[in-house]
Amino acid sequence: MPTSAHVLKTSEISATPGQKHYLTRGTGAYRRASLALFLSGFSTFSLLYCVQPLLPIFSQEFSVSPAESSLSLSLSTGFLALAIVCAAAVSEGLGRRSLMSISLVGAALLTIATAFAPNWHLLLVIRALQGLVLGGVPAVAMAYLAEEIDPRGLGTTMGLYVAGTAFGGMSGRVLTGIFAEYFSWRPALFLIGAIGLAAAIGFIALLPPSRNFVRRPGFDPRFHLNAWRGHLSSPALPFLFAIAFLAMGSFVTIYNYAGFRLVAPPYGLNQTELGLIFTVYLFGIGASSIGGLLGDRIGHFSVLLFGLALTAAGSALTLFASLPVIILGIIVLTTGFFMSHSIASGLVGRLAHGTKGHASSLYMLAYYVGSSLMGSAGGWFFAVEGWTAVVIFTLAMLALAFVSACLAKHLARRTA
Structure with missing residues (x-):
């Protein structure tokens, strides 16, 4: 029995000859999955890029050069690239849905923590950790969609997910700039983190459980290397x-x-x-x-x-x-x-x-x-x-x- 609150109806899935049970377009489960992945894309990219309009403020407040202030973004994206590769391996044992949920909640809480960073170096450490945590979303989200969505509707759902990333990338930049102008950068990051946390909760509530994912317990480096090589x-x-x-x-x-x-x-x-x-x-x-x-x-x-x-x-x-x-x-x-x-x-x-x-x-x-x-x-x-x-x-x-x-x-x- 799935532990999720969502119990899928037989009419909401379709089975292929290989016994795959897909979420089909037009059903409630399909719409929930599409909205959940939209929220995950929105949260990921709004939290990732929210510091970009704050770089001049960081430079002034912490007495760092413009190049140093850009580390608050480049460290996050750099560690995100590294974490994406590791996330695929981790998700084979932990599960797609669980890893994405942990990543979204963790990244939102770290954004809130950034608002209270007492010095520049700790702020950079938090942003680097945020990049590592966020790596559990992008690649795993694509894998979840490929495994659970009927191939005939995969393009539409993937498009909605990417739309969520676009909306998040825009919102993180624009909203943070507006909040910082009327308040200051610390309340701005706190508010962006709170919005990200709300999106994460919505994601957890909406996303149907995996039906086609097969958990692989333990960690076998050769399996993962062979998978990437393949x-x-x-x-x-x-x-x-x-x-x-x-x-x-x-x-x-x-x-x-x-x-x-x-x-x-x-x-x-x-x-x-x-x-x-x-x-x-x-x-x-x-x-x-x-x-x-x-x-x-x-x-x-x-x-x-x-x-x-x-x-x-x-x-x-x-x-x-x-x-x-x-x-x-x-x-x-x-x-x-x-x-x-x-x-x-x-x-x-x-x-x-x-x-x-x-x-x-x-x-x-x-x-x-x-x-x-x-x-x-x-x-x-x-x-x-x-x-x-x-x-x-x-x-x-x-x-x-x-x-x-x-x-x-x-x-x-x-x-x-």
Whole structure:
């Protein structure tokens, strides 16, 4: 008997010939799972990125340089990338639902603790721990969806999850900035942590228990290494991992350095006006959901290729001098990126044979390493040749991502 409060009705699941019992689209359990994963994405990314608008405040309050203040974010994302790989292994024994619940509650409590950090070094330690704790959500969430959702509705649910990450990424930045302006940074982080805790409680209350997950007690390093090696030797999956690395790298590069361009003449935007650019994440929310739905209906690889092309078009539009066209380019880029990400992450679950959590962890590892490495490398191009070089750099990455998608499509069809 499941210990969860949710007892699924027979009408809410579908069984395959292999005795898999999936949550089917249109049922209450499917809707609960979709909403729960939306909340998990929202909580994860709002807690992760909430410190970004506070970096100048940290620099002043703790008498640290701007580069040192950025450690409050980069330490979290760095440890998150490391933790994602470990989380897949841990979830095989602990369970998907349990690990995600512990991670969300722990990360929210650590955000609240950050509000009371008496010094800079302790604040960094808490943020690093938060990254480690949050690693239990992204890869495991994808694995849960791939295991429990009817494949015919997986794209839609994955799109809602990615929409939650987009909404959380936007909310964490925008709300923290607003709260800090009217109160101070400590109450701001406390409030963001409280919102994250409420989202975690909603997640626990809504998410149906796993029905297709098989617990693997103990820890066998050879099993996990063989699982990762198996996914890396799969014909199509490595190309999807490459797409995560390249697409996220291009997206972060544009966002990292657009601000430097727009605060300088002839634009001269202030910090408030720059912060409002984060609201274009709303287009990513819609694109994630629509992309997943279209993928279920007209083909996932077709939508993936369209999303990558849209991302490249948005990047190219930012070359124009007109501010409205630049903002339009960022909107198009955001729409294309989140559409691509929702489809590519869903395809990992579809194409992985067994140990889906390990496959998801490799995808998310590539995603965050691309963000870190390529986002930093873009700064060199900006310093040497300005914005044109940044756009050429991102277009080169997106061209490689497009080729990777074509190869993944061909190899997936040939394998099938």
